[in-house]
Amino acid sequence: MSTTTTDTKRPAAAAPKTAAGKAADYLDQRTSVGVAVKEFARKIFPDHWSFMLGEFALYSFVVLLISGVFLALFFQPSMALVYYEGENPASMHGELMSIAFASTLDLSFEVRGGLLMRQIHHWAALVFMASIVTHMMRVFFTGAFRKPRELNWLVGMLLMILGLLAGFSGYSLPDDVLSGNGLRITDGVVKSIPIIGSYMSYFIFGGEFPGEHIIARLFTVHILLVPALILALIGLHLFLMVLHKHTQFPGGGRTDKNVVGYPLFPVYAAKMGGNFFLTFGVLALMGATMSINNVWNYGPYDPSPVGAGAQPDWYMLFLEGSLRLMPGQTEYVIAGYTLSLNVLIPAVIIPGLLFTFLFVYPFVEAKVTGDTREHHVLDRPRNVPVRTGLGVAFLTAFIILAVAGSNDLVATHFQMSLNAITWALRILFFVGPVIAFWITKRICLGLQRKDRELVLHGHESGRIVRFANGEYIEVHTPLDDQERWLRVNYDAYKPLEIAPATDARGVKRKGYKADKRWQRLSKFFFEDRVEPVTPSELAAAHSHGEHDSLGSVHEQHDALPAGASSTEQER
Amino acid sequence: MSENNNPTTPSTDVDAAHEAGVVAQADRFTDPGVPEHKPRLTDTDPQAAKRAERIVAALFGISALGAIGSLVAYFAFPPGGTAETRLSTLLFGLGMAVSLLGIGIAAVHWAKSLMSAHEYVDDRHPIESSPEVREVAITALNQGVADSGIARRGLLKGALVGAMALFPLTIAVPLISSVGGDWNVDKFRHTLWQRGTRLAYDPNGRLIRAADLTIGSVAHVIPDVPAEERLTHHWITEKAKAVVLLVRMNPDDIRSEQRPGGSYDGIVAYSKICTHVGCPVALYEQQTHHLLCPCHQSTFDIADGAKVVFGPAKRPLPQLPITVDDEGYLVAEDDFDQPIGPSYWERLK
Ligand code: HEM
Ligand code: FES
Numbered sequence: 001m002s003t004t005t006t007d008t009k010r011p012a013a014a015a016p017k018t019a020a021g022k023a024a025d026y027l028d029q030r031t032s033v034g035v036a037v038k039e040f041a042r043k044i045f046p047d048h049w050s051f052m053l054g055e056f057a058l059y060s061f062v063v064l065l066i067s068g069v070f071l072a073l074f075f076q077p078s079m080a081l082v083y084y085e086g087e088n089p090a091s092m093h094g095e096l097m098s099i100a101f102a103s104t105l106d107l108s109f110e111v112r113g114g115l116l117m118r119q120i121h122h123w124a125a126l127v128f129m130a131s132i133v134t135h136m137m138r139v140f141f142t143g144a145f146r147k148p149r150e151l152n153w154l155v156g157m158l159l160m161i162l163g164l165l166a167g168f169s170g171y172s173l174p175d176d177v178l179s180g181n182g183l184r185i186t187d188g189v190v191k192s193i194p195i196i197g198s199y200m201s202y203f204i205f206g207g208e209f210p211g212e213h214i215i216a217r218l219f220t221v222h223i224l225l226v227p228a229l230i231l232a233l234i235g236l237h238l239f240l241m242v243l244h245k246h247t248q249f250p251g252g253g254r255t256d257k258n259v260v261g262y263p264l265f266p267v268y269a270a271k272m273g274g275n276f277f278l279t280f281g282v283l284a285l286m287g288a289t290m291s292i293n294n295v296w297n298y299g300p301y302d303p304s305p306v307g308a309g310a311q312p313d314w315y316m317l318f319l320e321g322s323l324r325l326m327p328g329q330t331e332y333v334i335a336g337y338t339l340s341l342n343v344l345i346p347a348v349i350i351p352g353l354l355f356t357f358l359f360v361y362p363f364v365e366a367k368v369t370g371d372t373r374e375h376h377v378l379d380r381p382r383n384v385p386v387r388t389g390l391g392v393a394f395l396t397a398f399i400i401l402a403v404a405g406s407n408d409l410v411a412t413h414f415q416m417s418l419n420a421i422t423w424a425l426r427i428l429f430f431v432g433p434v435i436a437f438w439i440t441k442r443i444c445l446g447l448q449r450k451d452r453e454l455v456l457h458g459h460e461s462g463r464i465v466r467f468a469n470g471e472y473i474e475v476h477t478p479l480d481d482q483e484r485w486l487r488v489n490y491d492a493y494k495p496l497e498i499a500p501a502t503d504a505r506g507v508k509r510k511g512y513k514a515d516k517r518w519q520r521l522s523k524f525f526f527e528d529r530v531e532p533v534t535p536s537e538l539a540a541a542h543s544h545g546e547h548d549s550l551g552s553v554h555e556q557h558d559a560l561p562a563g564a565s566s567t568e569q570e571r
Numbered sequence: 572m573s574e575n576n577n578p579t580t581p582s583t584d585v586d587a588a589h590e591a592g593v594v595a596q597a598d599r600f601t602d603p604g605v606p607e608h609k610p611r612l613t614d615t616d617p618q619a620a621k622r623a624e625r626i627v628a629a630l631f632g633i634s635a636l637g638a639i640g641s642l643v644a645y646f647a648f649p650p651g652g653t654a655e656t657r658l659s660t661l662l663f664g665l666g667m668a669v670s671l672l673g674i675g676i677a678a679v680h681w682a683k684s685l686m687s688a689h690e691y692v693d694d695r696h697p698i699e700s701s702p703e704v705r706e707v708a709i710t711a712l713n714q715g716v717a718d719s720g721i722a723r724r725g726l727l728k729g730a731l732v733g734a735m736a737l738f739p740l741t742i743a744v745p746l747i748s749s750v751g752g753d754w755n756v757d758k759f760r761h762t763l764w765q766r767g768t769r770l771a772y773d774p775n776g777r778l779i780r781a782a783d784l785t786i787g788s789v790a791h792v793i794p795d796v797p798a799e800e801r802l803t804h805h806w807i808t809e810k811a812k813a814v815v816l817l818v819r820m821n822p823d824d825i826r827s828e829q830r831p832g833g834s835y836d837g838i839v840a841y842s843k844i845c846t847h848v849g850c851p852v853a854l855y856e857q858q859t860h861h862l863l864c865p866c867h868q869s870t871f872d873i874a875d876g877a878k879v880v881f882g883p884a885k886r887p888l889p890q891l892p893i894t895v896d897d898e899g900y901l902v903a904e905d906d907f908d909q910p911i912g913p914s915y916w917e918r919l920k
Contacts (some may be wrong), residue, residue, distance in 0.1 A: 044693040081804060089653050096802065109656055112645070116664045148698040181850055184811075185866060188848025188913035198756040198915045207752030208759070209811055209849075212804045245695055253605030259693045260605055267686050274678030281671030288664020291657075303811035304773050304791055304843065306851045306865055323848065323883060324867040331885035331914055340914040342883050343848055376695060408868065418868060419881055481603035488600050534598040 045268050046248035046261035050138045052275060057131035058234065059279035060124045064166075067121040068223065074111050076103040077173065077219035079212045086110060089296045097300030100175040100215045104295055120287030125167050127283060129315040132160050136358075140391050142378035144247045145362040147371075152240040153362050155233055161355070162230050167313055169222035174293070175215055178310050180301030184209060185323075192343035210301070247378050250489055252482045256376045311406060321404030322346035325426050350401075357394065368522040369493045382451075383490040385444035386525045392440040393433035400429050441528070448530035451487040455479060455533040456541040488532040496522040605690060613684045623684040627677045634673025641666020756917070759910045762794075762813040764891060769795035770840070770901040773814065776801065780899045784838060789855045790817040792840065794903070812911055814843040814851060815891050817901075818873050820860060827876040830908065833892035835901065840891040841877045844912040845869055847884035862888070886914070 016025045028034045045051075078099035084092050086102075088109040107114040136156060139145055145153035168186075172179045187209040191197040206213035248254045248261065262268060298307060312320055323346045330341040365387065366372075381388040403410065404425045411418040458476035466472050479487070498515040502508055613620040644662035649655070700708070721728055770779045773791040776798060784790065792815040800806055822837035833839070841862075845852050850866035860874035869882030877888040889911050892904040910918055 042691075044691050079804065081802060087652075088656065109650065109653075112650065113660075113663060115656060115660045116667070119660070120664075181866070184849045191913050191915040192848075194916050196916075198759065198917065199751065199754065201915075202751035202754055202756060206750060208808050211752070211808055244698065245693070251606070252603045253692065255602065257695050259695055260690055262688075263691060267682050270678045270682035270686060274675045274682065277671045277675030277678065279675075281668050281673075281675050284664055284671055285668040288661050288668055301807075302774070303807060304793075304814045304851055306853050310865070320867070326883045328847070328869065328879055328883045328885040333919060336919050337916050338914045338918045339916075340885075342885055343913070346883070347848075374698060408865070422868070422881075482606050485600060485603050489602070532599075535600055536598055 040242075041265040042263040043242075043245075044259050044261045044263060045246050046254075046259060048249055050142075051246065053131055053135035053138055055272060055275050056279055057128060057135055059276045060128040060131060060283065061230065061234065062276065063124040063280050063283050064121060064128060065227065067117045067124060068227070070117045071107060071114075071121060072223050074103060074107050074114060075173065075219075076100060077216045079175065079210075079215050092296050092299070095300065098175045098215070100173065101295070101300040104174040104176075108296070116284075116287050119290070119292050120283050121170075122292045123286040123290070124283050125170060126313060126315075127279075127286075129163050129167060129313075132156075132163055133315075136160065137391070137395070140361075141381045141388060142247070142249075143375065143384060143387065144378055146375040147366065148244055148374050149240070149247075150362040150366070152237060152244070154359065155237045155240065157355070157359055159230060159233050159237065162226055162233070164315060166222065166226045166230065167315060169218045169226065171313060172218050173215060173222060174295045175301050176295040177298040177301055177305055177307065178295075180210065180303070181306055181310070182312060182316075183214060184303075189323075189343055189347040192340035193348065194337075194339060194344075210303075245376070247376050250377050250380065250486060252485055254377055256374060259376070311409070314402070317405035318398055318401035319347060319351060319405070321401040321407070321425075322350050324407060325401070325404045325422065325429060327426075354394070354397070361390075364521070365525075367518055368496065368525050370496055370522075371491075371493070379490065380486075382444040382447040383492075385441045385448070385528070388444050389437040389441035393437040396436040397429065397433045400425060400432050404429075445528060445530055452530065452533050455484055455487050456538060488534075490532055492529045492531045493526045494529070495519060495526045605692065608689060611684065611688055614688070620685065623680070627681045627685070630673050630677035630680065632673075634670045634677065637666050637669025637671075637673055639666075641670065756915075759812075759912075759915070759918075762906055762911065763796065763809050764794055764813060764903045764906045766903065766905050767896070768903045769896070770815070770817065770893065770903065771795040779817070779901045781835060781838060781895050781901055782899060784817070784819040786819050786821055786837065787857050788819050791815075791843070791853075792817045812844065815840045816843045816852065816855070816862065818855065818860070820874065824860065824874050826874050829876045829887060829890040830892045833890050833904070835894050838893065838901070839873060840893050840901075840903075841871070841873065841888040842891065842907060842911040843888075845884060846879075846886040846888060846911075847882070847913065849912045852888070 016022050024033075076099050080099050081096055082099055082102055084095050084097055084102050084105060086105055086109060087093055089105070092105060104118075107118060109115070139153065139156070168182075172183050187201050187205065190201045190204060193200060201209065204214070204217075205211040206217070245259050246261075248259060251260075254260050298310075299305070311317070323343070326342050326346040328342045330345065331343075332339045332341065379387075404422070407418060407421050407425065410416070411421055458478040461475045461477045463475045464472055465475055496515075496519045498512075498519050499509065501512045613623050641663050644659065644666050648659045648662050650659045716722060770792045771777060771794065772779060773793045776793070776795065778795060779790060779792065793810060794813050796806070817838060817840050819838045822834075825834060825837065825839065828834055828839065843851050843853070845864040845866065847864065847867055847869050850864055852862050852864040852869070852871065854863040854865060855861075855873070856863070860872060861880065862871045862873050862877070864870075864882070864884070867883050869884035870880045871877045871884075871888050872880050877890065879885060879887060889907040889909050891907060893901050894904050896902045
């Protein structure tokens with residue numbers, strides 16, 4: 001009814017002039033991409049070399065996707081048998097083999113660039129796992145798994161396990177002697193599982209080992225199931241990382257309420273893009289210059305031959321070593337049923353325990369500190385001696401198992417008896433982590449004391465001064481503000497305080513026993529501790545004169561100093 | 572976001588610490604703030620900046636050369652035999668690596684030497700949503716629940732749960748019925764060996780005469796089956812259970828056998844599949860009569876009933892009882908008397 005004609009043009013607010021501006025405008029009108037750009041373009045990321053470890057894992061995964069798609073276009077996951085018609089390598093010509101193996105040979109010798117892609121793919125898999133593991137170490141030792149990042153630690157754990165699965169399933173695809181024997185070991189391990197073992201073996205192989213299904217099944221697992229899950233979890237991992245904003249190392253101006261660093265665009269975009277190309281470049285260099293998994297040297301899978309000194313990929317060595325160390329006496333027959341603890345313990349229970357430790361650690365630590373704050377400033381590893389000790393103990397156990405996985409190479413290389421090495425490693429597996437824990441904890445406490453000493457008395461200057469009374473002292477230079485802050489800015493937790501066993505009316509309190517157990521664990525963590533220097537201590541040290549002995553360095557065993565009040569523990 | 576090189580935020584947040592039940596120390600140093608920004612050479616010296624720019628440009632140039640080089644290698648060095656394939660892989664890959672590394676190093680150098688090196692400070696906010704937001708969220712959920720009526724209509728709840736629980740069966744049942752083949756795990760108990768099956772060399776299938784074997788010799792053995800059968804898939808699965816290791820030793824050296832009389836004139840035959848987790852055992856040491864599994868080094872004493880002398884296996888390798896037939900060929904007297912290979916739950920049932 002209105003007489004005014006509708007204006008079909010939207011108000012030209014600020015019509016862009018440049019081509020890029022026009023394109024951005026076009027997109028924004030249809031997607032409101034401006035909101036995302038506003039939010040993310042200048043997002044701040046802190047900088048540290050160790051923050052690149054996770055990046056390397058991501059980039060090697062991208063390289064795995066690129067090289068993997070290339071391989072998948074030529075690889076044929078069939079176990080049907082053929083005579084190999086290719087001329088190369090000459091030793092394989094005319095041999096009977098599965099189509100999977102033949103297509104791997106084709107990929108290596110007929111497809112241009114195929115061998116390079118196979119080698120890049122395999123090296124990328126090794127680097128992928130190595131970056132994941134070192135990235136986890138960074139997160140563990142700096143306490144980056146603390147609130148609010150516990151869930152992202154779990155996502156990371158799942159990614160690590162999926163990485164193992166990806167590597168295992170890929171390694172088995174070419175159907176050569178090594179991968180076939182790897183599958184056979186898997187079959188033996190699966191069979192050792194009580195009650196359902198035999199059926200699980202049939203489930204996996206579609207009948208008896210090796211059957212004719214396993215390669216096709218692993219192919220689906222390897223190129224669809226596992227990569228899709230990894231991709232989804234990487235998405236979640238990065239989403240949570242952006243949501244939480246990255247942690248930062250301690251230092252002047254870095255607090256739990258801010259993030260100090262460089263903007264995503266352009267600095268991080270350039271560095272991250274550059275790092276992707278560096279990762280890919282190094283992997284291409286490795287693929288070009290270092291041959292890996294020359295399957296034609298092993299030949300197509302045949303149940304009879306086996307190579308001595310054959311090594312699985314490094315991330316599987318700990319399982320291999322665990323199987324090797326276990327003495328065989330532990331297989332039992334109970335009421336006619338066979339319980340193969342000699343396989344079950346090393347291949348299922350020990351890895352299970354190791355992974356469980358990693359899964360639950362963040363929650364256990366939160367419980368024994370009673371701390372429910374958010375943490376965004378990382379710990380210096382020395383400032384949490386028991387955590388650092390446990391981490392080193394874990395790594396020691398892992399490394400001992402991995403060495404056991406190559407005990408035959410160790411034996412031939414150092415000309416020692418295999419039995420002696422195996423026995424030594426069996427003992428070391430139990431003793432080594434304990435010693436490693438103890439030494440690491442002592443080193444951490446020592447470094448903390450050293451920090452106190454530096455804060456209180458400064459650096460040695462090497463300058464000797466003689467007093468009028470004939471006394472000589474060395475002049476110490478006090479720390480500057482930044483360094484002092486770095487060395488004093490941490491919390492030394494004290495063991496949990498718990499409510500008494502009975503309440504005011506003498507009634508037994510429910511949950512006291514559980515509290516008591518947590519308290520005991522908390523004591524294990526925080527009984528020995530070195531408190532940071534306080535300004536009054538520093539003032540006192542100064543008034544005594546720089547050359548005083550270090551009277552104020554002490555390790556505290558008492559529960560609570562008189563002044564501290566609030567100990568309301570949450571649980 | 573604000574450019575702020577020296578915030579004076581005190582970071583010892585005593586209140587927050589108290590809330591969390593952590594013993595806070597009131598007596599603490601104050602945060603000196605973000606250290607002063609130190610300009611780089613490229614920030615102060617235009618010459619240095621120019622030099623850095625030229626280096627970055629040169630690195631991109633090297634990358635382009637690498638890509639071109641790899642294409643040259645692609646055409647100039649075609650693969651042929653094994654050695655040519657290696658060479659072509661090497662040269663092509665090197666070109667690829669240079670083209671990638673050139674871009675990577677250039678980008679990182681650009682970021683480090685020429686892009687602004689000023690640090691910025693962003694605020695963080697608590698991850699948990701604000702009380703107001705939580706309130707709205709909870710109201711929304713309660714409203715949704717109320718609208719659905721699920722709380723009032725118990726029948727619907729049961730019906731929903733029941734249907735959801737049953738539908739996966741439509742996928743699981745056919746899957747499980749097929750995924751394990753015939754699910755007949757009894758097949759572990761039997762191999763191709765029967766009374767009278769001749770022993771043949773692996774892999775060529777030649778029959779074995781007792782007289783062919785000298786003392787100390789070792790043979791890898793398969794059951795004698797028609798040559799065509801050895802070209803089938805089925806054969807690989809059967810072979811995986813049937814492979815045997817044959818050793819001839821001085822009859823006096825045999826201290827014990829699992830199946831007394833199972834040997835023939837110092838010739839003993841044992842399953843080649845390790846009783847640990849199933850690798851083929853293959854390394855025989857003549858002097859000690861020890862047989863070593865290369866996978867986890869279980870060691871079996873062939874002269875003593877293949878008992879385990881070291882390693883993670885518990886049980887001896889099962890013995891295949893053998894004799895010779897009228898023509899002097901070695902034959903099996905029977906199948907193994909137990910499942911070969913790794914242990915499993917119902918093995919002895
Ligand atoms: C997620 C991480 C991945 C890991 C850790 C991984 C690991 C491996 C490994 C160790 C091999 C053996 C390579 C050899 O020496 O021949 C392999 C083979 C293979 N992978 Fe992957 N891979 C991953 C992702 C992918 C993806 C995403 C694809 C395809 C879309 C793929 C496709 C293939 C194919 C087709 C083979 C067989 C090639 C051959 O045998 O020549 N992979 N993988
Ligand atoms: S399979 Fe033979 S020792 Fe493990």
